Amino acid sequence: MPSRLHFGEDDFLRCRFAISPLWETQDAVRTLKRPERHGYHALWLRRIRTAAAGLDLTPLWLLMPQRGHSPDWLCPPPTAAATFEEEIAAVRAADPEAARADTAKSLADTPGALQSPRGRAWLADPARMIRELSDALEEVWHTLVEPDWPRLRALLEADVAFHSRRLAEVGLGGLLPEINRRCGWQARTLTVQTRGEHERRLGGQGLVLMPSVFVWPDIVSTFDPPWQPTLVYPARGIGGLWAEPDGRTPDALVRLLGRGRATVLAALDEPATTTALAHRLGLAPSSVSAHLTVLRDAGLLSARRYGHQVLYEQTPLGMALASGGGDH
Structure with missing residues (x-):
């Protein structure tokens, strides 16, 4: 339809355009509810299995009907570059009566949910419901999503x-x-x-x-x-999201630029921030930042600002070197 x-x-x-860490947190919970549908995330699901087992996700799952409405107040549209802390603060500030009506609409799409003990308790005390669900989302964020957020x-x-x-x-x-x-x-x-x-x-x-x-x-x-x-x-690009880098940098590129700069340039097959590159490569952010500055000054990278972040990407010259630097 x-x-x-x-x-x-x-x-x-x-x-x-916008990016929402809160949305990713909520949809990570949805992925755990029906893991068989999410083959691209199989490596992640295996890795976080033990941590996820220590969380009670049933309150959040109750508001994720297989077909139907999920409450908008629980994950409102983000600003362009909102942090999780800013987004969860907006959730905690939700109007209780509006949240109650929105939640009732969602519960009605899951058979028996409206009359369940938890459903009745939420609708009787929506302010408590907001606290409980906000706390649950915050715990999921810190346990499952924040470690991989870069x-x-x-x-x-x-x-x-x-x-x-x-x-x-x-x-x-x-x-x-x-x-x-x-x-x-x-x-x-x-x-x-x-x-x-x-x-x-x-x-x-x-x-x-x-x-x-x-x-x-x-x-x-x-x-x-x-x-x-x-x-x-x-x-x-989610197909390769959870794959670990193979660590191979073309030898000719290493001889030209040095190991550190060559590794950083080769890793920028998609635009990324200093923090994300450091996390991906297992390097100190200060070292990555120094390499990025030299590569940008040499015309191999360009930089553009997105919100509070700076994204680096290969220029045509940098792309040619990174892709053509192998031995012959």
């Missing part, structure tokens, strides 16, 4: 950088079908093939485009009024 989002003139000027953020930032360039090249109507094969664009209307049916006129609010690691294999057109409409789609 399709979801349709109708754009007006003002909406084209109010579309933006890696996840690097992938998400690379997706935003790529699609921002494509937006400038082909416009919104050209970009949206490229983002995912289930997106169609005709007559200023975005049609998304999803499991639910939804229709909305954006009314000048624009659209948040949000890449996600854990949403795969789904795409989600989400958030009812008053929330800003949001399209959550699988980020590019």
Whole structure:
């Protein structure tokens, strides 16, 4: 069944990309509920199995119906570069009565949930419900997601950088079908093939485009009024997300640049931040930063700011050296 989002003139000027650590935390919980659907994350699922077993995820799972509504207040649309701490603070500040109505809508989509002891307790005391669910999300973040956040953020930032360039090249109507094969664009209307049916006129609010690691294999057109409409789609490159680097850097590149700089240049096959590279390569951030500065000054890398982060990527010359530096 399709979801349709109708754009007006003002909406084209109010579309933006965003990254949400809170969304990744919530969808990591969803991945654990149905792990058999998420083959790309099999390595991660095996690695965090013991840590996940120590968490009580049943309260969050109760609000994740297989088909139906998940509460918008529990994961509102993010600002462009919000931290988890900023996002969870917004969740804790949710209006209890609005959260109660939103939660009741979600519970109604899971047979028996409305009349379950936990469901009744939440609806009777929504302020307590907000505290309990916020605490549960925060525990999941610190236990399962935060340790890998530099890696996840690097992938998400690379997706935003790529699609921002494509937006400038082909416009919104050209970009949206490229983002995912289930997106169609005709007559200023975005049609998304999803499991639910939804229709909305954006009314000048624009659209948040949000890449996600854990949403795969789904795409989600989400958030009812008053929330800003949001399209959550699988980020590019998740197939190799959990693979460890093989540590091989072309010998010729090492002889030209030195081991450290060659390793950093070769690792930037997708845009990344200093912190993400340091985490991926097991190097000190100060060492990576020094290598990045030299490589950028030499014309092998470029840098662009995204929110509070700086993304580095190979220039055409850097790309040629990194890909053609092998022995012959």
